[in-house]
Amino acid sequence: MKVCWNITSRCNKNCQYCFKFNKEDLSLEENKKILNSLIERDVERIAWSGGEPYLYKDLKELLKISKEHNILNYVNTNATLLNADNLKENIQYVDRLIISLDFIDEDLNSQYEIGENYFEHVKKILKLVKKIKPEIEIKINTVVFRGNIDKLEDLYNELLNYDIDCWKLIRFFPIRGKSLEDNNLAVTDDEFRKVIANFKDRKQNFEIVIHGLKEMKERHIIVLSSGKLVYSEGGEDIESDDKLI
Ligand code: SF4
Numbered sequence: 001m002k003v004c005w006n007i008t009s010r011c012n013k014n015c016q017y018c019f020k021f022n023k024e025d026l027s028l029e030e031n032k033k034i035l036n037s038l039i040e041r042d043v044e045r046i047a048w049s050g051g052e053p054y055l056y057k058d059l060k061e062l063l064k065i066s067k068e069h070n071i072l073n074y075v076n077t078n079a080t081l082l083n084a085d086n087l088k089e090n091i092q093y094v095d096r097l098i099i100s101l102d103f104i105d106e107d108l109n110s111q112y113e114i115g116e117n118y119f120e121h122v123k124k125i126l127k128l129v130k131k132i133k134p135e136i137e138i139k140i141n142t143v144v145f146r147g148n149i150d151k152l153e154d155l156y157n158e159l160l161n162y163d164i165d166c167w168k169l170i171r172f173f174p175i176r177g178k179s180l181e182d183n184n185l186a187v188t189d190d191e192f193r194k195v196i197a198n199f200k201d202r203k204q205n206f207e208i209v210i211h212g213l214k215e216m217k218e219r220h221i222i223v224l225s226s227g228k229l230v231y232s233e234g235g236e237d238i239e240s241d242d243k244l245i
Helices: 028-040 059-068 087-091 106-111 118-132 152-159 189-199 213-217
Strands: 002-006 045-049 072-077 096-100 137-144 166-171 207-211 220-223 229-233 236-239
Touching (some): 002 028, 028 059, 045 059, 087 118, 096 118, 106 118, 118 137, 137 152, 152 166, 166 213, 189 207
Parallel strands (some): 002 220, 045 072, 072 096, 096 137, 137 166
Antiparallel strands (some): 220 229, 229 236
16 A cells, blocks of 8 residues: 655645645654554555645654655655755655755746745755765656746756656646635646657656646545545545544
8 A cells, every 4th residue: 555644734835736735733642653553554655745744843753663664755845944964864764755846947936936946955955865865766746837837848957967766747736725726827638748748758867757637536545634544536535434543
């Protein structure tokens, strides 16, 4: 079983296309019980997500326990809380670091409320991660939406300069939260088809994965920051009666 665990719904950014859930956070002791339930269910991989997972102060302890049970730890982060001083301890138990990056243009990062000088910061982290932990995988997640569909080539060319493993292009899809406020961010089927045609057969030192509506609608399991289990399928969230805590 593979799950996405939204360990916190808090975030230090305010991206316009965000579709995070808004739920309360649990204590470390409560989350340890949830982790034990997942271990008992033979979970193979946890994608720690949010909100911003590094805002959850006990994340490292949960990652450590998870790793001790041979679970693959993916962390889905905006990287803003990572820096040269804390990177080593923050990625110690991480198998794959997934960093969100939609623009290299800092004006657009500000315009879409992703953060001032966001790319400048991500660049520094990208250069450091594999120096500290060579075996870690780095994945860049890019949400394809109205604001960056004509900027993807610039981003691709920039990514060629870094030692990353995968670039995932995810079509914006308004599911919940802030993403529902402004549907103008969505791109059309034709526009997204052109993105697929443009990038699918390229050869470079990293893999390109393209995630459209079909993949977005596939069933996936989410553990909410409240501990509830949700099956998200076809763009709908179905809360399970199955209790993890
Ligand atoms: S998309 Fe991610 S980084 Fe942006 S506000 Fe939502 S949780 Fe935070």
